[in-house]
Amino acid sequence: MQHFADLTLNGLASGAVYAALALSLVLIYQATRVLNFAQPAFALVSAYLAYAVTAATGSYWAGFAAALAAGGLLGAGTERLLIRPLRNASPLSPIIATLGLLMVLQGAVGMVWGNEPLSFAYPLDYRGRFSPADAFALASVLLVALALFALYRFTPAGLRMRAAAIRPEAARLSGVRVGAVLAGAWALASAIGALAGMLAAPPFLTPNAFDAVFVFAIAAAVAGGLENPFGAVAGGLAVGVLLSYVTGYVGPELTALAALVVLLTVLALKPDGLFSRAAARKV
Amino acid sequence: MAADPALRTEGLTVHYGAVRALDAVDLEVAPGALHAVLGANGAGKTTFLRAASGLHPPRSGRVLLFGEDVTGAPAEELVRRGLLHVPEGGGVLTELTVEENLRLGGLVRRGRAARAAALGEVYDLFAPLRERRTRSASSLSGGERQMLAIGRALMAGPRVVLLDEPSLGLAPLITRRIMHLLQDLRSRTGLTVVLVEQNARTALRAADRAHVLDQGAVAAEGPSADLLGDPRVRAAYLGL
Numbered sequence: 001m002q003h004f005a006d007l008t009l010n011g012l013a014s015g016a017v018y019a020a021l022a023l024s025l026v027l028i029y030q031a032t033r034v035l036n037f038a039q040p041a042f043a044l045v046s047a048y049l050a051y052a053v054t055a056a057t058g059s060y061w062a063g064f065a066a067a068l069a070a071g072g073l074l075g076a077g078t079e080r081l082l083i084r085p086l087r088n089a090s091p092l093s094p095i096i097a098t099l100g101l102l103m104v105l106q107g108a109v110g111m112v113w114g115n116e117p118l119s120f121a122y123p124l125d126y127r128g129r130f131s132p133a134d135a136f137a138l139a140s141v142l143l144v145a146l147a148l149f150a151l152y153r154f155t156p157a158g159l160r161m162r163a164a165a166i167r168p169e170a171a172r173l174s175g176v177r178v179g180a181v182l183a184g185a186w187a188l189a190s191a192i193g194a195l196a197g198m199l200a201a202p203p204f205l206t207p208n209a210f211d212a213v214f215v216f217a218i219a220a221a222v223a224g225g226l227e228n229p230f231g232a233v234a235g236g237l238a239v240g241v242l243l244s245y246v247t248g249y250v251g252p253e254l255t256a257l258a259a260l261v262v263l264l265t266v267l268a269l270k271p272d273g274l275f276s277r278a279a280a281r282k283v
Numbered sequence: 284m285a286a287d288p289a290l291r292t293e294g295l296t297v298h299y300g301a302v303r304a305l306d307a308v309d310l311e312v313a314p315g316a317l318h319a320v321l322g323a324n325g326a327g328k329t330t331f332l333r334a335a336s337g338l339h340p341p342r343s344g345r346v347l348l349f350g351e352d353v354t355g356a357p358a359e360e361l362v363r364r365g366l367l368h369v370p371e372g373g374g375v376l377t378e379l380t381v382e383e384n385l386r387l388g389g390l391v392r393r394g395r396a397a398r399a400a401a402l403g404e405v406y407d408l409f410a411p412l413r414e415r416r417t418r419s420a421s422s423l424s425g426g427e428r429q430m431l432a433i434g435r436a437l438m439a440g441p442r443v444v445l446l447d448e449p450s451l452g453l454a455p456l457i458t459r460r461i462m463h464l465l466q467d468l469r470s471r472t473g474l475t476v477v478l479v480e481q482n483a484r485t486a487l488r489a490a491d492r493a494h495v496l497d498q499g500a501v502a503a504e505g506p507s508a509d510l511l512g513d514p515r516v517r518a519a520y521l522g523l
C-alpha cells in the first residue's frame with residue numbers, strides 16, 4: 001500500500017511536467033491550429049539559459065525567471081516570424097517549419113553548451129518521497145492551470161484570445177488586434193513550456209534531455225483532446241501516474257511502450273480526446 | 284459649412300486575382316444618413332464593404348472617413364476610429380455566450396464604466412438579448428443573432444455602421460423591426476448607416492439615398508424616392 005501511494009505521488013510530480021508541456025502544446029494548437037514540434041526545444045533553450053544565468057548570478061530564481069522570459073520571447077518570435085507568414089500555406093508547412101526549428105535549436109544548444117550533461121539544480125529540496133521539489137512541481141502547474149482558466153474566462157485579454165482563435169475575422173471587426181493576440185498566446189504557452197523544462201531538467205541537462213518528456217506530453221495532449229486545456233492537465237497527470245505504476249510494478253524498460261499503448265488506445269476509441277464533447281467546433 | 288461626408292470612396296477598385304470585382308466606385312454618405320447599397324447577387328456589395336472597412340485592401344482608390352484618408356488601414360484600427368462592419372450573417376461567435384459577444388464588441392472602449400453603460404444601452408435596445416445573456420449565442424434565432432451582431436457593433440460606440448444584408452433569411456416582420464430600429468438609432472444618435480441589401484424594396488423604404496451596383500460598378504444612384512420612381516432602374520436593377 002505504501003508502495004502504491006509512493007508511486008502515485010511520484011507519478012503526479014512527473015505528470016505535472018507532462019501536463020505543463022501538454023498545456024503549452026494545446027494552447028498553441030487552440031490559438032493557431034499548429035502542433036508546435038519546437039516546443040521541447042524552446043524548453044531546452046530556456047533551461048540552458050537558466051543554467052547560465054544561475055551560474056552567473058548564483059540565484060536559482062534569477063535563472064527561473066530568465067527561463068520563463070526566454071520561453072515567452074521564443075514563442076512570440078516564432079509565431080511572428082515563422083508561423084504567421086505560413087498562415088495561407090498548406091497545413092503541412094507549419095509542421096515542417098517547427099520540426100526544422102526543433103533541430104536547429106537542439107543543434108545550436110549542443111554547439112553552445114556541448115553535449116556533456118550539466119548538473120542542474122532543483123528549485124527546492126528533492127530528498128524523500130514527495131519532496132518539496134515534487135510538491136513545487138505539482139503546485140506550480142496546478143496554479144498555472146487555474147490562472148489560465150481565470151484569464152480566459154474573466155479577463156478582456158482572455159476574451160480577445162478566444163475570439164481571435166475562434167473567428168479571426170469577426171474578432172478583427174470587433175477591434176481585436178489578432179496578430180498581437182496570437183503572438184501573445186504563443187508567448188504565454190511557451191513560457192509554460194519553459195516552466196516544464198525547468199521542472200524536467202534536474203538533475204542533469206543534455207540537449208536530448210526533453211525528448212522522452214515530449215513524447216509523454218504529446219500522449220497527454222492527444223489523450224486530453226488537443227483543444228482542451230483541462231484535458232491536457234488531466235491527461236498529463238494521468239500519464240504520469242500510469243507510467244509510474246508501469247515503472248514500479250512492471251519495469252522501467254516498458255514505460256515508453258506504455259505511453260504508446262495509451263496514445264493508440266485513446267486514438268482508436270476517442271480520437272478527439274477523452275474529454276471531448278460531442279459537438280465539434282464549426283469553422 | 285459643408286461638413287465632410289461620414290464615408291466617401293473615390294475610385295475604389297478591388298481585384299480577386301485577375302478578376303475585377305469592384306470597378307472605380309465613387310460613393311458619398313452624409314453624416315447621419317441611412318444609405319443603401321443595392322445590387323443583384325455577385326454585384327460586388329460585400330466586396331465594397333470589405334474594402335471600405337479595411338478587411339480587403341483595395342487595388343486602387345481611396346477611402347475617407349469624415350474627411351480623413353484611411354485607405355489601407357486595417358479593419359481593427361478602423362473600429363477604433365468609429366467604423367464598424369457587421370458582416371454577412373452577423374459574424375456572431377457561437378462558441379461564446381451572448382454577453383461575451385457583446386463584451387467583445389465593447390473592448391475598444393476605454394474604462395469599465397463606459398463599457399458597462401454601453402452594455403446597458405444595448406440590452407435596453409434589444410430586450411431578448413438581456414433575457415438570454417448567459418446563453419450560448421448558438422441558441423439564438425436568426426433575428427436575435429442579427430440583433431446580437433448589431434448590438435456588438437454598437438458596443439464599440441460607432442460613428443458609421445456598415446451592415447451586410449441584415450435581413451438575409453429573416454421573416455419580413457423581423458426585417459421590418461430591424462429597419463425601424465436602424466432608422467430610430469440614426470435619428471436619436473446621429474449614427475451613419477450604410478445598408479447593403481439584395482432586397483431593394485425593404486432597403487429603399489428605410490434609406491434616404493442609395494447606390495445600385497452592377498458587376499462591380501455604380502449603375503445608378505440618387506434619393507430612394509427617385510430610384511423607386513425610375514422605371515429603367517426598377518426594371519433593370521431592382522427587380523421591382
Ligand SMILES: Nc1ncnc2c1ncn2[C@@H]1O[C@H](COP(=O)(O)OP(=O)(O)O)[C@@H](O)[C@H]1O
Pocket residue numbers: 299302304322323324325326327328329330331
Ligand atoms: N474571395 C473571393 N475570391 C474570388 N472571387 C470573389 C471572392 N469574393 C467574391 N468574389 C467575386 O466577386 C464578385 C462580387 O462578389 P460579392 O462582393 O460577394 O457580391 P455581392 O455581395 O454583391 O453578392 C462575384 O463575382 C464573386 O464571385
Ligand SMILES: [Mg+2]
Pocket residue numbers: 328329330371
Ligand atoms: Mg454579399
